Amino acid sequence: MHKLTHILRLGLKELTSLRHDSVLLLFLFYAFTVAIYMPAAGSVIGVHNASVAFIDEDHSSLSRQMAEALQPPEFQPPAPLAYDQLDRVMDSGQYTFVINVPANFQADLLAGRQPGVQVNVDATAMSQAFMGAGYIGRIFQRELLSYSGQADTAAKAPALLTTRALFNTNLEGGWFLAVIQIVNNITILAIVLTGTALLREREHGTLDHLLVLPLTALEIMLAKIWSNMLVVVLCTWLSLEVVVKGLLGVPLAGSLTLFLFVTALYLFASTALGIFLATLARSTPQFGLLAIPVIIPMLLLSGGSTPLDSMPEWLQWVMQGSPSTHFVSLSAAILFRDAGVSVVWPDLLALAGIGLLFFAVALARFRKSLAS
Template sequence: MHKLAHIFRLGLKELTSLRHDSVLLVFLFYAFTVAIYMPAAGSVIGVHNASVAMVDEDHSHLSRQLAQALQPPEFQRPVLLPYGQLDQVMDSGKYTFVINVPVNFQADLLAGRQPAVQVNVDATAMSQAFMGAGYIGRIFQRELLNYGGQNDPASQAPVLLTTRALFNTNLEGGWFLAVIQIVNNITILAIILTGTALLREREHGTLDHLLVLPLTALEIMLAKIWSNMLVVVVCTWISLEVIVKGALGVPLAGSMSLFLMVTAVYLFASTALGIFLATLARSTPQFGLLAIPVIIPMLLLSGGSTPLDSMPQWLQWVMQGSPSTHFVSLGAAILFRDAGLSVVWPDLLALTAIGLLFFAIALMRFRKSLAS
């Protein structure tokens, strides 16, 4: 009972210390408001407002029809250019797509020949270029089929493909990005808050004061974990309700309480990792340098920025040992697909096991650092 009281009072000391740290408070506010709203509202994953130019050498009804088929919001209205400026505008990067319709294009099509339309793509604008070229190809194919009179049942393809987008019907990239930003910020804050809290006490000498008290390394460590866990979980809940659901209008279908519970388990693992890194460092700058090569792979390779399935097989196996991989999977399943505990328990079990392993390693290292 005394141990629980010690852990509780030490945690209150951590919260009091955080309350007087104005820099960390400002960073917390920024991380769960501006840093979530701006990328989700301003960044678009996919084709949006792509610049298009067209070199129309045919000057036919069909070439004008192809130009009119490219509509906002995916594309800007095509700008007509003379043929001599094609290379110049591509070299300058003024347009992402420059389409060249050759002479006699309509006549060749009606004569049964197979004329070609050249689509020049500035692939340095990678996200727009990759998907935009596919969009243009499908749009032009549809227009050419309609113009050629191939809209009768006999000329249709033998298989009719029906596509349904589940959980995000309009394919809004900002919805998923908002949740991923929260996951990323939780990862950063969990490691940074606990690591800097421990190093701050060591640098100020307060850690030596704690050691002369009847306290164990386990009590000190648990106090830092529960206090920082409470702060981040509360900030996460407020951010989901106010920023994600309120300001961005993202329809979160799943259980908020289940997600917050999963967040607490993830914080248990990541805060233990932060303490472990702090025991390796002797100063705050050193801790920052150690944290960078740990945090960045956790953010980039967890499945939030790039699907896990597209990575090499060996890297997929390696990332199964990262708590962020399971947290990203749990977050998407719970918040968007309304998955319950009966569905997400394997990932939750793996996350708990990783958290206990990290905690045991960090505690062992923390005890060793206190003894030295």
């Protein structure tokens, strides 16, 4: 009973210290509001408002129909361009796509020949160039089939392919990006808050005061974990309700209660990792240098930025030992697919196992650092 009282009071001391740290409070506010809203609302993954120039050497009704088919919001209205200006505008990056319809294009098509349309792509705009070229190809194919009277070709095909997008019908990239930003910020804060809190006490001599009290390393460590866990879980809940659901309008289909429980479990592992790194460092700058090569792979290789399936197989196995990998999987499953415990229990068990392992290693290292 005394140990629980010690853990509770030490945790309250951590919360009091955080309450008087205005810079850290400002960072928390930024991390769960502005840093969530701006990328999700401002970053568009895909083709949006792409600039197009149209070289019409045919001057036919078909070429005008093709130009008019490129419409907002994916494309800007095509700007007319002379053929001799093609190289100049591509070199200057003025347009992402420059489309050239050759002379006699309509006549060749009606005569049964197969004329070509040249689509010049500025591939330095990688995301728009890759997907936009496919969009333009499908749009032109539809218009040409319609013009040549073959609109019913798809109905006569031996197989009909029907695509349905589940959980995000309009393929809104900002929905997923908002949740991933929260996941990434949780990872950063979990490691940084606990690590800097421990180092701040060491640098200010507070840790030496704690050691003369009847306290154990386990009590000190658990106090730091539960206090920082409480702060981050509360900020996560407010961010989901106010920013993600309120300002961004993302429909979260799953249980927020289950997600917050998973967040607490993930924080148990991440805060333990932060304490472990803090025991290796002797100052806050050293801790920052140690944290960078740990946090960056956790963010980039967890499956949030790049799907795990697209990574080398050996790297997929390595990342199964990272708690962030399972947390990203759990977040998408719970919030978007409304998955319950019966579906996500393998990742829950893996996350709990990794957390216990990290906690045991961090506790052993923390005890050793206190004795030295």
